[in-house]
Amino acid sequence: MTNVKNYLNLFIEYLQIEKNYSKYTIVNYTTDIEDFFSFMKEQAILHLEEITYNDTRLYLTQLHTRKYSRKTISRKISSLRSFYKFLIRESILNENPFLLVSIPKKEKKIPQFLYEDEIKQLFSVSDIHTPLGQRNQALVEILYGTGIRVSECCGIKISDIDFFIGTILVTGKGGKQRYIPFGTYAQDAVERYMYDGRKILMSKQKEDHPYLFANHRGEALTDQGIRHILNRMIKNVSSILHIHPHMFRHTFATHLLNEGADMRSVQELLGHSHLSSTQVYTHVTKEHLKKMYMAHHPRA
Missing domain, CATH: 1.10.443.10 (Intergrase catalytic core)
Structure with a gap:
């Protein structure tokens, strides 16, 4: 799993330097991606290129089982899509298995305001x-x-x-x-x-x-x-x-x-x-x- 952590460090540098994201946003990306690394470890998957569409579906099922909200699940999948997209841009990987994963629709909430x-x-x-x-x-x-x-x-x-x-x-x-x-x-x-x-x-x-x-x-x-x-x-x-x-x-x-x-x-x-x-x-x-x-x- 050493390589995947190195890839995450590269991605964080990209978010900090090129995207100029806030610390809060970068913490969310890191948490989401590390959560997926834990899933890979449970499934005995060592390399990111080994992840298939079926693995992403299994991961999505786990997130639902853990009672995450639709908003949180959407964010996690979006984080992983961006991570893979970056790795493809850097010619580290060739395919993004999260592209076909359907993100749950967010609940439309009317903003609360003060009178x-x-x-x-x-x-x-x-x-x-x-x-x-x-x-x-x-x-x-x-x-x-x-x-x-x-x-x-x-x-x-x-x-x-x-x-x-x-x-x-x-x-x-x-x-x-x-x-x-x-x-x-x-x-x-x-x-x-x-x-x-x-x-x-x-x-x-x-x-x-x-x-x-x-x-x-x-x-x-x-x-x-x-x-x-x-x-x-x-x-x-x-x-x-x-x-x-x-x-x-x-x-x-x-x-x-x-x-x-x-x-x-x-x-x-x-x-x-x-x-x-x-x-x-x-x-x-x-x-x-x-x-x-x-x-x-x-x-x-």
């Missing part, structure tokens, strides 16, 4: 007279005001913000960059935090770092840190309301479309490569329109 009164509750919970309260206020204003991903939010540097024209340069998936406008509420919150709370937090560090958001020790805020902050804020607002950071992104898109924004503009703001990724929000806006119709039309 305006719920958002207002979150904006009123932070004590903006404290450094952490100022940071938290700036955080929720940026997440809701721009619709950026949590990973993109962690990556914001002070130099990325242009207060004069009201935009942030955001680095998204695959290193793609885009400019996103933000409003006066977000600008006020960020400026207050930058010139007051952040300076106090950064005084705990020997050297300043370029990132906008810092934790209580003055270190750059992480994805996990943002989730922890939001969970704490929710507990102070409601025992019923449950949110995850991505809901700010869903809410941003839904509210824009509900107010008449066109799909292409929302696609660009979200940084979606394909319009189909943005179109999922039309299900939400249709529900909104139906409720409006039922509530106000005299013949509803």
Whole structure:
């Protein structure tokens, strides 16, 4: 099995250098491929070229038996397809046995979003007279005001913000960059935090770092840190309301479309490569329109 692990290392280098994938994405690829290596070991298969279509079907059956969700199974098969595709490109293998494997269709879930009164509750919970309260206020204003991903939010540097024209340069998936406008509420919150709370937090560090958001020790805020902050804020607002950071992104898109924004503009703001990724929000806006119709039309 030594060769297969060497091939995996080559593939990881390719994902890091050529594809510029995030650490989280690379961990998923590695986990999925190593899981398949374990299957090969169980089946006494030593080389990747020995894998046949029947082996892939057996592996797929095992994944179903282990009660994996359709989404997880799809991801694992997709990871293995990409791995084999890379090995063929490198002239290490000649065939991709995963090409013919049918991936289970993903369940279409309507994105969860927050209503305006719920958002207002979150904006009123932070004590903006404290450094952490100022940071938290700036955080929720940026997440809701721009619709950026949590990973993109962690990556914001002070130099990325242009207060004069009201935009942030955001680095998204695959290193793609885009400019996103933000409003006066977000600008006020960020400026207050930058010139007051952040300076106090950064005084705990020997050297300043370029990132906008810092934790209580003055270190750059992480994805996990943002989730922890939001969970704490929710507990102070409601025992019923449950949110995850991505809901700010869903809410941003839904509210824009509900107010008449066109799909292409929302696609660009979200940084979606394909319009189909943005179109999922039309299900939400249709529900909104139906409720409006039922509530106000005299013949509803």
